Amino acid sequence: MNIKHKLTSFWNLLKRAYFNWNRNDPWARSATIAYYALFSLPSLMIIVVTVAGYFFGRKAVQGRITTEIGDFIGTESAAAIENMIANAALNESSTLAVIFGLAFLIFGATGVFFQLKAAMNNIWNVTAKKNTVKRIIINRIISLGMVFVLGLLLLISLLINTVIKALSDYLASIAPIITTFMINVLNFLISFLIITSLFAAIFKWLPDVKLRWKTTYLGAMLTTVLFLIAEYVIGFYFGQSNPGSVYGGASSVVLILLWVYYTCMIVFFGAEFTVQYALHRRDRVEPNEYAEPAIYQELERLEQKRGQLIDEKRILDTLQSHTEEDSAPSEEKKKKK
Incomplete structure (x- = not known):
């Protein structure tokens, strides 16, 4: 009876989350963030690659990103992103050029998280009290922090994969069939944990509300499940129908936009579910010192x-x-x- 009650409550939470998600017009907001992401992507990737590449080497990290993105939206789009990273390197001809280059790099990399923060505030029905210069700088620092979180998670992923590869090579000679199965399961669990941590950090730090980690993690886990399902479905769709072929040379850009667009819609639904879950638990959720109810x-x-x-x-x-x-x-x- 208890399990049935929990399933009923979970289903009701999903329904309320869907109705609120649909009411907040996720299509327009996802399109806006996809537009910003297209211009933020080169700067974002440079910082992420620099953070993780400091330990594993730039080429190794670029290759990992290309492989992961290629499995989702195709090798051509992944190669386009790799070219973005290579062509957007800073010009070290002068100190002034490096300073301006870093400034534009940070501004570009934080743009997508800046817009995502505004969307999260809308979902939680809060708004900034006053957009002062100090608050804008703080928002940019928070957005930059999310960029470094991406780099840190990528670093952890590379480190764990290196350990798993060494372990699998050792165990393959003992039990190759069992080792393959165990490694696949372990890789899935690690990927699930890393992606869930990223979504939990987004739900915790981006909106101007005070939340407990416990509240964000259920929504983050649901978002991860939906993200992994969508990764397979959209990847299969892209592979079968090839929607970017209509756009010719611009197909890589279109696929990147579609990828970010659908990902944002999933993230927004996860955020709406987190809101409903917090209301269901009657958690005390209030705006921080910089925001107020909208x-x-x-x-x-x-x-x-x-x-x-x-x-x-x-x-x-x-x-x-x-x-x-x-x-x-x-x-x-x-x-x-």
């Missing part, structure tokens, strides 16, 4: 709109009264005739 600013905007409509009505009444006064003498002249 309803306050909505009411303020409605009050401003009300004042504007009153002014417009006053102007229309004045114009109408002048029109009636001007038409009155004409009517009197007609009566005299």
